[in-house]
Amino acid sequence: MRNFFHGIGLVVAMFGLAMLFHAQPVQATGASFTVAPQLTAQQTGGIKGYFNLKLAPQQTNRLAVTITNLTNKAKTLQVQPVNASTTDGGMLSYDPGTAGDTSAKYRFTDLVANPKPITVKVPANAQQVVSYQVTMPKQALTGQILGALRVEDTAGYDGSNSKGIGLTNHFAMVVAAQLQNDPTQVAPKLHLRQVKPGIQDHQAAVLATIQNSKPRLFNQLSMKMKVTKRGDTKTVISRQGQNMTVAPNSHFTYAVFSEKALVAGDYTLHVTAKAQGWKWQFTRNFTITRVQAATTNRKANLKVEHHIPWLWIIIGILVLVIIFLLILLLRRNRKSEKD
Numbered sequence: 001m002r003n004f005f006h007g008i009g010l011v012v013a014m015f016g017l018a019m020l021f022h023a024q025p026v027q028a029t030g031a032s033f034t035v036a037p038q039l040t041a042q043q044t045g046g047i048k049g050y051f052n053l054k055l056a057p058q059q060t061n062r063l064a065v066t067i068t069n070l071t072n073k074a075k076t077l078q079v080q081p082v083n084a085s086t087t088d089g090g091m092l093s094y095d096p097g098t099a100g101d102t103s104a105k106y107r108f109t110d111l112v113a114n115p116k117p118i119t120v121k122v123p124a125n126a127q128q129v130v131s132y133q134v135t136m137p138k139q140a141l142t143g144q145i146l147g148a149l150r151v152e153d154t155a156g157y158d159g160s161n162s163k164g165i166g167l168t169n170h171f172a173m174v175v176a177a178q179l180q181n182d183p184t185q186v187a188p189k190l191h192l193r194q195v196k197p198g199i200q201d202h203q204a205a206v207l208a209t210i211q212n213s214k215p216r217l218f219n220q221l222s223m224k225m226k227v228t229k230r231g232d233t234k235t236v237i238s239r240q241g242q243n244m245t246v247a248p249n250s251h252f253t254y255a256v257f258s259e260k261a262l263v264a265g266d267y268t269l270h271v272t273a274k275a276q277g278w279k280w281q282f283t284r285n286f287t288i289t290r291v292q293a294a295t296t297n298r299k300a301n302l303k304v305e306h307h308i309p310w311l312w313i314i315i316g317i318l319v320l321v322i323i324f325l326l327i328l329l330l331r332r333n334r335k336s337e338k339d
Contacts, residue, residue: 032071033122035151035173038064038129044183051177055136063112064131065149065175069122076154079130080117082174083107084146086212086252088200090221090244094148094174103213104249106137108147108177119154136181143186143215144248148174188216188275192282193251195269197262197292204262204300205255206237206286208269212246219245221275225256230266230285246275261302264290 037051042061044054051063069075085098100107109115113133122128132149152172194209206227212218226238239256246252256269271282297303 034068036066037175057140060135062131068127072124075122078117078119078152078154080150081109081112081115082150084247086247086250088253092245101249101251140181145179146248148176150174186214186216188212188218189214190280195284195286197288197296199299200255203257204296205257208254211251215248217248224272226270228268230268261297262293264288264293
């Protein structure tokens with residue numbers, strides 16, 4: 001039986017992150033269809049490539065995109081509102097399957113009326129408009145609510161690689177949507193939520209959950225992490241990341257990978273994060289149990305190196321020799337006393 005791997009090729013409208021930070025007014029373009037936003041009077045910032053809306057509390061607005069089929073055959077596409085999130089590698093993402101963060105009072109899909117996917121059939125060389133309605137909460141919000149309208153080609157491409165494994169690629173685009181009551185930006189705030197051993201990308205690692213608890217999208221984040229034995233300064237494993245991007249009210253799990261098998265014991269994680277003048281430092285003690293180490297190493301196919309303790313072996317042999325000599329000496333003394 002063939003194994004099927006489903007890869008999703010994502011193209012972010014306005015080239016994703018670039019359109020939010022650099023605001024270049026271009027239309028999202030794909031291999032067989034294009035997606036462009038229909039802007040309203042609430043659009044702000046002079047940007048035309050994505051929705052950047054300044055709305056009053058309880059104000060309603062229509063988010064509509066024009067889908068153009070560039071092929072000579074009808075295409076079946078699925079349109080879906082999605083929330084912004086942060087990948088474990090530190091990138092902005094519009095993955096529909098990402099779980100929310102507890103710090104978010106409202107998410108983009110919370111403000112969309114009936115945020116269910118819509119399936120549309122666009123005739124050959126034709127256009128079709130798909131729209132959703134958003135309504136801001138009653139109380140005024142600070143910061144950003146970030147999401148997108150995601151358009152996916154449901155047909156995809158089905159083929160096989162050189163090993164005969166089935167591959168299905170689905171091409172998708174997103175048009176980002178930023179909703180605000182007040183354009184004044186708030187400062188991000190990072191937290192170190194959890195540290196534990198585990199597996200990421202099929203590798204053994206110490207996993208650190210980093211959270212941005214504020215409604216602020218920011219980039220240029222650099223992170224330095226190192227793990228030491230508790231009470232020691234020698235680095236056991238370390239990792240550095242550059243040019244990372246973090247979505248508003250989101251979290252991600254950053255892995256400090258280990259090429260060697262994890263060893264049970266008490267450790268300390270040291271974190272330094274910097275971005276655009278902000279700086280955060282965290283120190284967290286954690287423990288790797290024997291069960292956790294064994295489980296992680298087994299999943300990562302890592303073997304524990306058993307070092308022969310020659311020093312203790314030599315000491316043990318010397319102790320046994322001394323004991324043996326003492327026994328012989330005692331026996332001779334007893335025999336001498338009897339004689």
